[in-house]
Amino acid sequence: xxxxxxxxxxxxxxxxxxxxxxxxxxxxxxxxxxxxxxxxxxxxxxxxxxxxxxxxxxxxxxxxxxxxxxxxxxxxxxxxxxxxxxxxxxxxxxxxxxxxxxxxxxxxxxxxxxxxxxxxxxxxxxxxxxxxxxxxxxxxxxxxxxxxxxxxxxxxxxxxxxxxxxxxxxxxxxxxxxxxxxxxxxxxxxxxxxxxxxxxxxxxxxxxxxxxxxxxxxxxxxxxxxxxxxxxxxxxxxxxxxxxxxxx
Amino acid sequence: xxxxxxxxxxxxxxxxxxxxxxxxxxxxxxxxxxxxxxxxxxxxxxxxxxxxxxxxxxxxxxxxxxxxxxxxxxxxxxxxxxxxxxxxxxxxxxxxxxxxxxxxxxxxxxxxxxxxxxxxxxxxxxxxxxxxxxxxxxxxxxxxxxxxxxxxxxxxxxxxxxxxxxxxxxxxxxxxxxxxxxxxxxxxxxxxxxxxxxxxxxxxxxxxxxxxxxxxxxxxxxxxxxxxxxxxxxxxxxxxxxxxxxxxxxxxxxxxxxxxxxxxxxxxxxxxxxxxxxxxxxxxxxxxxxxxxxxxxxxxxxxxxxxxxxxxxxxxxxxxxxxxxxxxxxxxxxxxxxxxxxxxxxxxxxxxxxxxxxxxxxxxxxxxxxxxxxxxxxxxxxxxxxxxxx
Numbered sequence: 143x144x145x146x147x148x149x150x151x152x153x154x155x156x157x158x159x160x161x162x163x164x165x166x167x168x169x170x171x172x173x174x175x176x177x178x179x180x181x182x183x184x185x186x187x188x189x190x191x192x193x194x195x196x197x198x199x200x201x202x203x204x205x206x207x208x209x210x211x212x213x214x215x216x217x218x219x220x221x222x223x224x225x226x227x228x229x230x231x232x233x234x235x236x237x238x239x240x241x242x243x244x245x246x247x248x249x250x251x252x253x254x255x256x257x258x259x260x261x262x263x264x265x266x267x268x269x270x271x272x273x274x275x276x277x278x279x280x281x282x283x284x285x286x287x288x289x290x291x292x293x294x295x296x297x298x299x300x301x302x303x304x305x306x307x308x309x310x311x312x313x314x315x316x317x318x319x320x321x322x323x324x325x326x327x328x329x330x331x332x333x334x335x336x337x338x339x340x341x342x343x344x345x346x347x348x349x350x351x352x353x354x355x356x357x358x359x360x361x362x363x364x365x366x367x368x369x370x371x372x373x374x375x376x377x378x379x380x381x382x383x384x385x386x387x388x389x390x
Numbered sequence: 391x392x393x394x395x396x397x398x399x400x401x402x403x404x405x406x407x408x409x410x411x412x413x414x415x416x417x418x419x420x421x422x423x424x425x426x427x428x429x430x431x432x433x434x435x436x437x438x439x440x441x442x443x444x445x446x447x448x449x450x451x452x453x454x455x456x457x458x459x460x461x462x463x464x465x466x467x468x469x470x471x472x473x474x475x476x477x478x479x480x481x482x483x484x485x486x487x488x489x490x491x492x493x494x495x496x497x498x499x500x501x502x503x504x505x506x507x508x509x510x511x512x513x514x515x516x517x518x519x520x521x522x523x524x525x526x527x528x529x530x531x532x533x534x535x536x537x538x539x540x541x542x543x544x545x546x547x548x549x550x551x552x553x554x555x556x557x558x559x560x561x562x563x564x565x566x567x568x569x570x571x572x573x574x575x576x577x578x579x580x581x582x583x584x585x586x587x588x589x590x591x592x593x594x595x596x597x598x599x600x601x602x603x604x605x606x607x608x609x610x611x612x613x614x615x616x617x618x619x620x621x622x623x624x625x626x627x628x629x630x631x632x633x634x635x636x637x638x639x640x641x642x643x644x645x646x647x648x649x650x651x652x653x654x655x656x657x658x659x660x661x662x663x664x665x666x667x668x669x670x671x672x673x674x675x676x677x678x679x680x681x682x683x684x685x686x687x688x689x690x691x692x693x694x695x696x697x698x699x700x701x702x703x704x705x706x707x708x709x710x711x712x713x714x715x716x717x718x719x720x721x722x723x724x725x726x727x728x729x730x731x732x733x734x735x736x737x738x739x740x741x742x743x744x745x746x747x748x749x750x751x752x753x754x755x756x757x758x759x760x761x762x763x764x765x766x767x768x769x770x771x772x773x774x775x776x777x778x779x780x
Contacts, residue, residue, distance in 0.1 A: 156393040218412055327416045329450030329463035329473075332409050 143197040146251035147188040147221065148242055148268070150178040150260040151205055151212040166354045167232070177212040180257025182219075182324040183317040187287055188255045189220045190322065195289065198222050200249060204241045204345050206230050217335035218327035224338070225249075227345035234352040235263075239271035241345035246276055252312040258283050259316075273314035281307055282316040392658055394422065394479070396650055399688045402695060406468065413469045417476040420449055425480030430740040432602040436595070438483065438563065439602060447518020451477070451488050453496035460500075460512035467701040471643035471694055479647035482750035483603030489644070490559045491515060493636030495522030498568050501632065502579055502624035511566065511581070523564035523591075525555035525582075525608045526630045532557075533763045534778075535570075536627050540610065542571040542578060548616040549573065551580060554609050557757070561591040561606025568621070569608065570630045579621035579629060588613040599753040635708050637758045642697065642714035645722035645754060646690050648747045652722075653683045655742050656729035663734075670732070679728045686721040693717065709771040716764035719755040726751050 153159060153168070154176045160169040177185075188199050201216035203209040204227045213224035227241045246254055256269035273280035279294075285304065286297035292311045297304050299318055327335075369375040369382075383390045396418070403411065424445060432439045446452065455470050456462035463469075470492075478485035496515050499507055514520040531537045540553025551571050561567070567582045567589075582589055588611040593604060621629075657680065660671035670676050693714045700706040726748035730737035738745050755761050770776040 156395070214408070215412070218416075326420050326449055327412060328448060329413055329416075329454050329465060329469070330458075331450075332412045332416065333458075333463055333465065336409065 143195065143253060144249055144251040145188045145191055145197050145199045145253045145255070146246055146249060147181070147184050147199065147201050147216065147255045148272070149181040149185065149201050149203045149209075149212045149216055150257065150262070150268075151175050151203060151209040152178045152260055152262040155179070155261060161357050161359065166357050168357070175208065175211065177215045178257050178260045178262075180259060180261070180317055180319070181212075182257075183319065183321050184255035184257050184315075185216050185219050185221060186322045186324040187315070187317055188253075189325070191253065191287075191289060200225060200251065202227065202242060202245055204229055204233065204238045204347070210340055213340050214335055215327060217338045217340075218332045219325055220331055222338065224340035226340055226342045227347075228342055229345040229347055232350065232354060233345075233347055234350040235265045235267045236271060236351050237345075237347035237349075239268050239275055241347045242268070242272045243275035244346040246272070253289075254278065254312075254314045256314065256316045258318045269314050269316035276312075279309040279311075279313040280316075281309055281313065283318045284315050285318050285320040287315060287321060394418075394651070394654055397653055397684065397687055398691070399684050400692065402688075402691050405695060406472075409465070410468050410472060413465065414472040414476060417449065417451070417473050418479070420445070421476050421480040421484075425477070425484055426743075429481045429484070429602055430743075430746070433481070433483075433746055434601070434740060436597070436601045438487070438604045440563070442484065443487070443518045443521065445518075446484075446488060447516065450516075452491045452516050452518060453500070453512065454492065456496060456500050456512065456516070460508065461516040462496075462512070466698070467639070468695065468698040470640065471698050474640040474644040475647040475650075475694075477647065478644035479651045481602050481746065482644065482648060482754050483600050485640070485644040485647070486559050486600065486603050486754075489637050489640040490524055491518075491522055493640055494524035494633050495566070495568050497636045498524075498579055498621060498624070498629070498633050499581070502621035502629055503581075504618070504622050506618065507581065507621070520565040521560055521563050523558050523560040523567045523606070523608075524630075524633065525558050525561075525567050525569040526634075527555060527557050529554060529556045533760060535630065536577075538570065538572060538577070540569070540571040542573040542580060542615070544573070545614070548614055549580065549620065551582065551610040551613045551615055554607060556607050557594070558591070558606045558608050560604055561608055562593040562604050564591065567591070567608060568633075569610070571610075576625060577627050577629065579624035580615050581619040581621065582608075582610070582613060582615055583619070586613050586615065599749045601749075631708070634758055635711050638711045638715040639697065639701065639706075641754060641758055642690075642711065642718045643694050645718045645751065646687065646694060648751060648754075649683070649687045649690065649718075649722045649725045652726045652729035652744045652747050653680075653687060655744055656680075656683070656732040659733050659736070659742070676732060679732060683725050683728060686725060690714075690718045690721055707771075709767055712759065712764040712767045715759065716761055716768070719751065720761060723748065723751040723755055 154174045157173045162169040192199050199221045201213050201221045201224045203213050259266035281296045283299045284296045288295045294309050450463045454463045454465050458464045499511050542549040542551050569580045569582045590609045591606045593606050663670050697714050729744040766777045
């Protein structure tokens, strides 16, 4: 069975983000990119599934040439090959999903893992859109995954608890933290990745249906205020919490 | 706590290959997730984090420059250096473990060992399933190992070893010791296995430095070592000194990790610690310290990269390794102490890594050739006149 894992190349969560002069994209200066952390969980699950059931794994990414770094990380972790669906400039979630769906059909991958969201735009939608475009079943926010022949049993996170669901292949699974502990790219894995191939082709993304008009930074946090150090300030504290902060 | 930011003031990273960057990042992540959360506890308890050994083995760190047929990654010396740098960013004791296993155990077995010894030991040592140590230094012979009193005597089917070694990293937990002893007046290497009769490796206690590392004595009383356990291609003091070059090279890189950890901690602290009206990073005396730190870190990083290139070209001289080991250890210690000063009283707490690094670096400056010995090695190379008895 062919197992695909879709990886997004995102700014490191520790990076300091500034808005570029066009007002609708981020300033790339000094920003390092990493594999989307949820996608690392998806990669690990793809590898575990391959180890348990045999098969071939392929990592797919949509974006510019630099996305190859994230594909290479997936290869170093153990994924067998990569595909870069080349696209420059802004692409919306539907565009990414269209490009991925097209490639998944070409590859004939029956099981597809995604991270539950990318930590850059946070739309949390590409996995679901892709499954819809190719007519696959979809289970999202998965914290436990079991495959038994054609049958899939997943635990997924819901508000205040967990839900156990059953579905069948072909399927898209979106991974949530807790599903597994992603392995590190070992030194031998990094050397082995040099011999693996990354196929490049143009992304069949179509036209964007969403446009970014403007980006803005969150409001600057005001510094805290110390009213005093004993019980005498409690009445004033209560008053400020009510009237100024409006939290009680 | 804010995430670690690795200083690279001169964009030296641009000289690294894609694989070297991946290796560095993978080990950096490992240290962040696996070493840093447990190291203070081990350091305070005076225990070595044994739970990390197989994980480091899985990562492929041990003997990473050795051939793939022994289960090693077969990478270059830049990658080796970067790995040591990242491990020591966690703790000098963890880096020491990897240095010993790679440079002082796997390297001599690979360089001086028989095919059978290589096939038997290297894959197990690479995976971390077996642990090794290196016995050269003796209680009375540190800087002058040539005077060693440990002796091997030829007997039927092998050798009898008598003597004692001291300051041996990993000794107590080692499955195999690479022991240097004089056989008919010539230094030879022997693989002494932990179960050999008459061999003991008690742990040395009471250290104020390298507390998350095992340091031991090795005692040999009529230890019978079978013929197949002599390192056949070793001979003379040059053999263990070749091993020390590997270890010293790793230290030169490793201590840059300590520098980067201390600098990063001190900078973040100074930016957030307000005294009088402003963060202490706004004061000239603090800024002077940071200017010194960044300058010395950058110089050490540049030294290391060129040293790695020379080593990969097979051109490196032991005196060049001495220069980097000597300089980088001293600068690392200076930077750790300065960082402690910037952190004030907080600097002594285990909430921050700086006091631990500072205490570790006192050992690192001394072991694998003291600062003074490296000064004299350079002195001899520069003037042609040895300042010690040859």
